[in-house]
Every structure is written in C-alpha cells, then in structure tokens.
Amino acid sequence: MQTPSHTARPPRASRALLQALMAAGVMAAGLVTAGLAAMPAAAAARFTPGPCWFTVPEGEAALCGTVAVPERRDRATGRSLRLPVAVLLSTARQPAPDPVLFLEGGPGASSFGSGPATEERMEVWWELSAPFRRTRNLILFDPRGVGRAEPDTDCPEFDALGADRQARPPTRDQQAAAEGEAVAACAARLEAAGLDTTQFSTPVAAEDAVDVVTALGAERFNLFAVSYGTRVGLEILHRQGNRVRTAVFDSVYPPDVNAQEEAAWLAQRAYRRLFDDCAANRACRAAYPDLEKRFLDLVERLERNPVNIVVGDHETRRPLRLTGTSVISAGLEAMAVSEAVPAVPALIDRAARGQYAALAEWAPVSWLGDPEIADGLAFSIECRESVNPADPAKRADGARRFPPYGMVSADDPGRRICRRWPAGRQEPAERLPVASQAPVLLLSGAYDPVTPAEWGDRAAATLPKSRHLVFRAASHIVTSSEDCAMAAAVSFVEQETVPVTVCPGAAKPPVFEGP
Template sequence: MLGSVLDPLRSVVVAACSAALVLAGCSQPSSPVPAAPQPAAQPAELTRFYEQQLSWGSCVDYAASASDRAAFDDEALECARLEVPLDYTEPDGRTAHIGVLRQRATGDRIGSLLVNPGGPGASGMSLGASMSRRLASSPLGQRFDIVGFDPRGVGASTPTIDCLNDAEWEVERADLDVDPSPTGVAQTEAENQQYAQRCTERSGGADVLANVGTRDVVRDVDILRHVLGDEKLTYLGYSYGTRIGSAYAEAFPQNVRALVLDGALDPEQTTVQRTVDQNAGFQKAFDAFAADCATQPDCPLGTDPARATATFQALTRPLIDRPAPADGGARTLSYPDAVTGTIQALYLSDFWPLLSGGLSALASGDGTILMRLADMYNDRDQDGRYGNGIEAFVVISCVDEERITERAEQGELIRRSNEAAPFRDDGRGVVAALDPCAFWPAPPTSEPHTPRVQGLPPTLTVSVTGDPATPYQAGVDLAKALSGSLLSVEGAQHTVALQGNRCVDDIVSAYLVDLRLPPDGARCSLAPTPGG
C-alpha cells in the first residue's frame, strides 16, 4: 500500500447525484465588483506558446475511459491540445501537451469559463463535457464557452502519469500493510520506494515528475487563457481546483476576471494539519451517516450512533484475515477496499442508502456493493481498466505537499489520523513506514503560505458546513486570505456549485455573468439528509 498519509481523499464529480438538492435560504446578489487592473504582459521567452493556434476537432480520440468515450461523442464539443514547456526554466526544451475540451457559448459571449474538478488527478475534460450538457441552455452556457482541461500529467494530457498497470493495481488494492513490526515497516517502505521508481520510469523521467505540480499548472492556465482569446480568466475550481485558482490569483492577479473556489484547501495549512483535519471531517461525515442510519429499519450499524464506529470496526476488521467474496465470487473485498468504499460514499449524503446496503450485504458475507464503491473511488471501469487519477493524485501531491522523511514524524501523523477517524483504524497498530514521497526524485515545488496578492478583484469562495474532504473552516480561511466573499452552505457533501441547488447556483451564476457578489454572511441550504 502507499501509506495512510497519501490516502487519496480526492474530490468526486457529484453532478449526477444532485437531484435531491433544493432551494432554501437564498440571498440575492448585491453590488457589482469594481474593475480590476489591466492584464500583465506575457514573457518574451514564452511568446511561441502564448501565440499558438489550437487545432480544434472531434473529442472522441481524447477519451481516457469508456464513460468519456460516450460523453465525448457529441458534435457540440470540440477538443485540442495546448503545447506548453515541460520545464518553464527551459522553454526551448521538452514540451508537454494539455488536453482541452470546449463547448461554445450559444448566445452573447463574455468569454471562456474554465472548470477543474480537483483531485489532484481528476479530469477537467470529463467535467467540462458533463457541465456543458447541463449548462447548455442556462445563462452560463449562453454567455460562456465551457472549457475543461486535463492538467499536465492527467487524463488526455501528455506526458501522462503512469505508475501501475491494471494487474499491479489489483495487487495494490489487496495489499494490507498492517504489520507495525520493523520487518513490516521495511516491507512497506520497499513497496513505496518501488512505486516511486515505477512512476519515474513509466511517466517519462524525473523531469516530468519534477514539473507536474500546481506551480506549473497555473502557468499552463495562463497560456490557455490567452490562447482561448480571453483578456482575463474566469474560473470555477472544486476541491484541489481551489488550490489551482488561489495559486493563479497569486501568480497572475492582473489576469483574473472572476474566481469561484468551491471546497477549499487552505493555502496556509501544513500537510500534517490538513491530513488530520480531513480525517476528522470524514469521521464527522461517518457519524452523521450513522445517526441517519439509526433511524432506518435494519440499520447495519445498529440503533445507537455512539456505538456505530465500534460496530463498523467489528464488521470490517475481520476482512484483514478473511476477505469477503464479491461479484458472485469473481472478486474479493479486502479490508482496504471496504474502508475506501465507505469513504467514497461519505462524500455525498445521497450515497448513504447505498452505503447502508453495502454494509448490510457485507454482514451477510457479500462485498459486492462496497467493492463497486471502491472501484468508483479508484477509477476502475467495469472491464477492469484503471484511469490514472489516483496515480496522478500521489505524484502531484509529492511535489505540492511538504515531505516527511522521518519515521517518528510519520508514525505520529498516522497516530493522530487514526485518533481523528477511528472508523478507519485497522486496530493493528501504527505502521510508521515512509510513503512514496520520501523516495521522490525531485523536491517539492510548493509550500504552505499566506497568499500575498495585490490587484486581485473580489473572488467568491463556497464552503459546505458538513463537507468531509475539505472542512468548512478552510473555505472561511481561504476567503479571508484572498479578501474575497464567502458563501456558506448548510449541508453534508463535498462541493455544491452548479449541481442543482437553486440558491447556490443563482449566486454563482450572478457572480460569473454580472460580477455581482452576495451580501456578507450569505447562506444557502441543501435538502435534508436521507431519513432526516
């Protein structure tokens, strides 16, 4: 296994699961945003990249999955590849190509709306295709080209991050790494060192891994902005996509028109504190699920929410020694997959009934539902093929995040994480093995800091009170750091903008189209949780 510090608690695209969201507590936008400074001049050494012309065509050949092949087979969509320097300090050296998908505005065009779903490692082209369909007849679809891009190394972009083949992925998912002895720690570290080596060899070399982080993505975004013909950037980023947005604001404040940042990462927070807080967020979501489940007939966690964590542990920990059959015996559910499937369902309260059914099935000896949830999380399709989303998560995190190289520090982080989220504690003790980032061939290119931005127009941060992956306070802190507006949303899910809640969507749309911000203290609410 890769180690608990880099468990990819990434964002998921939840647009298809938002039917239960309703209008509640909507606040009307207030005054327009004042005009921002003129855009910055482009660097002379990058002129050939800024002045390139994209060759737009069919999107079918850009699909990285079966679901993308179906979604991209749409005449309203057009795709291209943007050429950028692999290493911005050597603009005449190797280049990378960024996959870009676009649906043109159907009315009086303002410009492009760039969207990113987060991760890191999730496909912006996939999100762009999904949002284009949903927004085609909306004011946003009428006024903006909807543009999704795969950040460098992700999806259709090249060089593409590649660490494991499909067979190796199956082995990885079944690998327990629960032995805290020196022998067990050494074995896990050897696996993680091999993982780093495979990523280096299969992704195109150490220079690819050195330049795949957010520092370089924001420079790619600025080139894309200009090539699309936009004087200034209009951007919507979810989860890790908020890091791209805030880093862009810091690097190119003069080039920003509007930023919506939903499900924020706090740029000041250390990796250790973010990991602990995120685990606490998932425990909070688990507790909310357990409380709801207790009101339902035949809840697999029982009728006492205070005992739900212990009941979950009793249900899942035996899988360490005896995996459960899944898919009629064709596959087996491991302990790590049971926890991963549970985490996947905790991203969105609409998934709670499915999680309840999966835990009930597991109690009867069938791991199929939890296995399917874990497949969704791990980017595995029905034919057993894996996308590169989780691999990209690890690789990008290794160059974006602080690095832990001491076992004692690693062990303390795992101990604190288990304490924050006991539902996912295997009970075997802390395995203080260094994760793959400790063996990375390149140093980090980012560090936690307070954004220092001058000349940035007002931004809009959206934060959900019960968000398990990116806790509410991080949104409060990011809005403050950018001196922007905050929209608070009462609910229990990860991200919410343009996913069907009229209150949220009206405010976001008014800001993106008319640059009108909500009043201070603006709040919306989602529908009651299942059973609530």
C-alpha cells in the same frame, strides 16, 4: 489528494464554419465573433486549431486544438508540451470577452475523461455548461501529464496490480512489496523517456492554465474550479489575480493546509457530523439507536478479527480483508458522495449485525493507482506538496487525539510511495494563505471528508470579497449534486455576487434512509 472526478458541461456555433477555419489554419474571424480577442503577438503560448475528439451535438459548436506551453518554466529555451483544449462556444451572438476556465480536481484527473467515457463526460458538459454559455465561452483543457496532454505520466504498472484478482487479499507485506516494484518500474520508465518528474507542481499547473487562456486571446477570465483544482485556482489568484474577474471554488483546498497532517481529524469530523445528525433526527435515532457505539464496537471487533470477503460483480470482483481501518475508510468513501450520505447509517447498522457486503463495497481498493488518474503526475504533486512536507509530530498527534480514526493514516501507502518517487521540493512560500481582491464564491458540503467546510472558511479569511455557501446535506463537489449550487455559480459569474437569500434549502440536513 485524489478525489472523485467532477463532471460538467459547455457551448455552441456552426460546426461547418469551425471546421473550415481549422482546415485553413485561421482563427481570427471565428474567434472574434465567438468572443475571443486576437492572440497577443508576444505571447509565449500558442493555440493550434485541430479536430475535436468528441461529438459536438446538433446546434452546438466547439473550437478544439492544442496550446503549447514550455516544458521547463525555469528556462528561457527548450521544448514545448501540447495541452488539449476545447472551447465550448457561447450561444450568444456577441459573447462576453471573459470566458470561464474550468480547473479539474485530482491531481491527475482529466476534464474530458478517457476512452469511451469521453463521450459520456462531454454530454454532461454540454448540459451543465449551458447556463454559463448563454453569455460566454467555457474552456476545458487537460493539464500537462494528464489524459490527452503531453507527456504521458500514467503508470500502467499500478493498474496491473489492480487487475490481479487473486483468491485471497494480499498481506500488508505483499502489498508493500508489489507497490515498491511498481513505483520503481514506473519511475525508471518515465526517466528513460526523458521525463523530469520534479517539474510537476501546483505553481507550474497555474502558469500553464493562464497560458491556455492567454493563447486563446482572453485578457480577463473567470475561474470555475473543483477540489484540487481550487488549489491551482488560488495559485492563479496569487500570481495573476488582476486578470481574474470572478472565481467559483467548489470544495476548497487552500495551500496552507496539509491533508496528511489532518487525516485523523478529517475522518473524526465526518463521523461526528453523521452521528450527531442521526441522533438529532427522530426517525434515524429510532431506527439506529446507539449508532456511534455500535460503529466503534464494529471497528474494534474487525481490527481484532478481520474478515475475508469478496466484493463487486463479475467485472469488479475482488477479495477484501475487512478490518476496522477499512470499515472507517469505507464509510468515508460513502460520505464523500452526496447521494450516498443518507444510506450510511443503514450501511453501518447492517455491518454491525454481520452483514458486511453493502458497506464493504465502499472500501477503497488495496492498491494505489487508478486508470482514470495520471499516476505519475499525481504522485509528483502529492509527494511534493502533501506527503513529504507533512510534519510527523502533527500526524502522530492527530492519531492520538482522534482514536480510532487515526488508523486511516497509520499505514498510509502514500508515504511508502513517496520514499521512492522522484518528486520536487515545495517552497515554503507556497504554503501561505492567498489574499486577493477578486470576487470569489466558495462552495462546501458539510459532509465532505476530503475538503471540509472549515477549509472554505479558512480560505475566505484572506479573500475580502468572498462568499462561502455551505450545503448541509452535501459532500464533495457540491455542484455535482446540488442544482442550486450550480445556479449560484452561474449567477455569481454573471453578476459578481449572489443574493443573501440564495439557496434557502442549503441549511437542511440529510434525510436518512430507513433499515
């Protein structure tokens, strides 16, 4: 389940001092004063200081380097993989000993971004993490196979598909053939490089994450996870819950749900929320009467008679075959972004009147792969834990129960990919709910079509010390759009609880835009 990447922020100290420590290869004095204890001698993972690959703002400080983790978790010996780590240091004279460990979404997204985007991403991190860093450090890292981490699992073969901007969109058969060639080429290339793609999994990701904080000397730590990262965080609670002081899970993806099986319901649920909220709002109801009926008529019309259009500007320009299915998907993409939710009724209204461009801009691309996602890792985890274990009967039942929204999974490219991709097999025990006594704050957006609030309720059922906050006007990754959600997260890490009256505005529905 690839999701929009979260952006966040970090800490501070003397850059000259840190550079001197790194150059000398010593860390004890600097890390102790930064609130990180000495690394246990018996720890398998090890931290190697190195230069930061991003600009550290004036007055701030970061400790950068790599943590080596075992390539194979099922073998006592073997080579190690290096994961890039950045500790954004606290501004406190004596930081708390339990840092905050951030777990990115995806799977396959980098906490640091890539290329020129790294500097912009880190600027955001410095700002967002400042409240956390008043008392403790914040740890960022890229998981194995992602971004700057070893090994490189990106599939440029898929990026090449997206770069081929032909005059007309490919047919379904042409698209399937091109995907098949790209999958085969990427899998063969990774295999030739000695990479075992069956070794990527959520349990392995959880063990690596714990190794990162252990290598940095932290006995206990706090988790801040978003989207797929919450599944990794829940696995950490399952395996090492006694070391987790608090956990903040934003847009919860529990292990006992399968997004593939619930695709039709997820789509229907998001649109049901939209149509009900518009009908309940006097201005929206007056501006867009019969919105649901007009949308369903639009879907039916375009499914019968698709329209070929061109979307994007000169750099992102691409041909698009607009069908009923792609219209449903476009609306879901828009509703996954909190800032776009108020405009969705207007987008539907224009499309119903034949003005397709604005809604079509949200239609997902016709090819798989994303330059910002480590494709090989994403395929390995999604095939292993979502696509391959999905029950075909449940998928078909959802399509029958929620027409026309079941069309979004009728021609799922993920199933085509996973027939060819060499992924591991998930153990049944991994799909059980996670029970833990750790204090957990769960955050959900009512409009989230990716990780709905109901999944947060589901996770909370076996987390007796949890609190679930639902933001009525928000969507995926609540802390990226709701200041109060981030403030609640910081407060929870500080106090292990939040007031009953926290975020009073969370219950307000969105204010929709006019025509």
